[in-house]
Amino acid sequence: MSVFGKSRPARSRGKVWTGVALTATSALLLSACASGEPESTEEAQGPREDLALTIGTALPQTGNLAFLGPPEEAGVAFAAQQVNDYAETSGLSLEVVFGDSGDTDNKAYETEIPRLLGENVSAIIGAASSGTSLQFIDQVVGAGVIQFSPANTSDAFTTYDDNGLYFRTAPSDVLQGEVLGNLIAEDGNQTLGLIVLNDSYGTGLAKYVTEAFEAAGGEVVAAPTYNTGDTTFDSQISEVLAADPDAIALITFEEVKTILPSLFGQFPADKLYFVDGNLSNFGDQFPAGSLTGAKGTLPGLSIDSISDFTGELDAFLAETGGEPLSEYSYAAESFDATVLLSLAALAANSTDSAAIAEKLIEVSGGSGDGTKCTSFAECADIILAGDVADYDGVSGPITFDEVGDPTEASIGIYQFGEDNTYAAYEG
CATH class of the missing domain: 3.40.50.2300 (Response regulator)
Known part of the structure; x- marks a missing residue:
């Protein structure tokens, strides 16, 4: 599935974003030396x-x-x-x-x-x-x-x-956060835990996921952060599991490979959600079926469509x-x-x-x-x-506005199969 977002060029450097992300549609409204x-x-x-x-x-x-x-x-x-x-x-x-x-x-x-x-x-x-x-x-x-x-x-x-x-x-992650937050809510989850990379990407995306999920009636019950270079995540995992959320969103980079083994067996795979920073074809890096049903979002047209x-x-x-x-x-x-x-x-x-x-x-x-x-x-x-x-x-289409942001974008939604690789979500 691909969620397509459109926006109109702004008149100043600042932008105002609004929108409602549905299962298949999201709309964005937003209020350029070397040699020679x-x-x-x-x-x-x-x-x-x-x-x-x-x-x-x-x-x-x-x-x-x-x-x-x-x-x-x-x-x-x-x-x-x-x-x-x-x-x-x-x-x-x-x-x-x-x-x-x-x-x-x-x-x-x-x-x-x-x-x-x-x-x-x-x-x-x-x-x-x-x-x-x-x-x-x-x-x-x-x-x-x-x-x-x-x-x-x-x-x-x-x-x-x-x-x-x-x-x-x-x-911008305004769109991905909107799509992911609404997806988690649409899947019937009422509470959400997040594990978040503490940088401009992680905290920004977490903010927009939270806003969308809460706007849909959900509650974020835990959102511990970690820093780039950290190698152990026991405290973050313990905090999230202790909050007993219906779903967990992993807003991380490759650190997810260290985090996941501690979640296997303690949390259902089909209630895990990935983002572009960690959506990967893990294959035999984990036992077969470890991620079956987990979902994730990735900016861009569906891999199948290109x-x-x-x-x-x-x-x-x-x-x-x-x-x-x-x-x-x-x-x-x-x-x-x-x-x-x-x-x-x-x-x-x-x-x-x-x-x-x-x-x-x-x-x-x-x-x-x-x-x-x-x-x-x-x-x-x-x-x-x-x-x-x-x-x-x-x-x-890309179509830059006056600050170099694309004004048209797509967010693909994917789901993991038994082989721990992902494909376009058909739900």
Whole structure:
């Protein structure tokens, strides 16, 4: 099942969000320097002359979201190949410098971000974790470089003072929290316990889950937190179980692998709820049937609905010697981020970060006067003809508002089977 949310562009940096998440529908109402000199592009037509764009990635090769790194990096690499396959026609080539964001415990970003900035990148794609992105956003945008995350969902970024240089293809957790809170209530649960990562992602998502669940008549009876880097969770588990909730929502990252064994046998699996930070195909990491019936939410179109893309991504990795993927979370959002940056550079006829940022809203459809297109090549042809392209991506229409948030988004609902892997929820 996929829950689709739409929103209207705001008129200021602040946003007001309202909405009611139902089983299948949710609505959101919400009240842009690297190398090169910016050039006037109003009259620019035809192929660009040797427009060489360089972007970096700060995605989790290590840390508590490392399971998201492979699909995200694969999405970037696949998009880069498509951009470069069309370079002879468009005149735009793309180089990607891959880097590790790590997390707020190992702090890989402290050395990786300066390294990436030293490569004169026009943009950095990452991090996946909102809390990690907040550790280096000032450094990136302060250098006049775009930061573009495929997976940041904290609402903190909506009003962040980012000099117009921060964008994301994932929706704010206002929507995911609304969908998950209502799902838990619709499943007949009257009380809820949460175990929450104490960072901007975890506490923000917990807030919106709580608000939705309580608005539906439920009560949150326990919500202990833990910090990145913690390795034992006995006190949090004991606190939640002592409250005897009908359901437990795990708002965590990979720490869930340590938490779950202590819940098995003490709490029914079909009353456990996961989120995007920990929804994973666990397979034989746990005994068969350990998670049967558990549910979770993940921003983006249903994995089933983008099977053509994931199949092409698998073929790309096989052809290029990449490791096969076991997860596809945020691969589409990473692919779209790369395509959008490339199209914006093409539209700006520049690799200057500020010039690209000025065009990102336009090429996403945010200006409202573009021609729909669904691939880099198709959109590039529109731009090269002197017209405005409106890219609808693999992850959805995207359509940035004036603060770089997508105004249209989907939340997929999934359920675990006997093999401890998840599939689209059919309920």
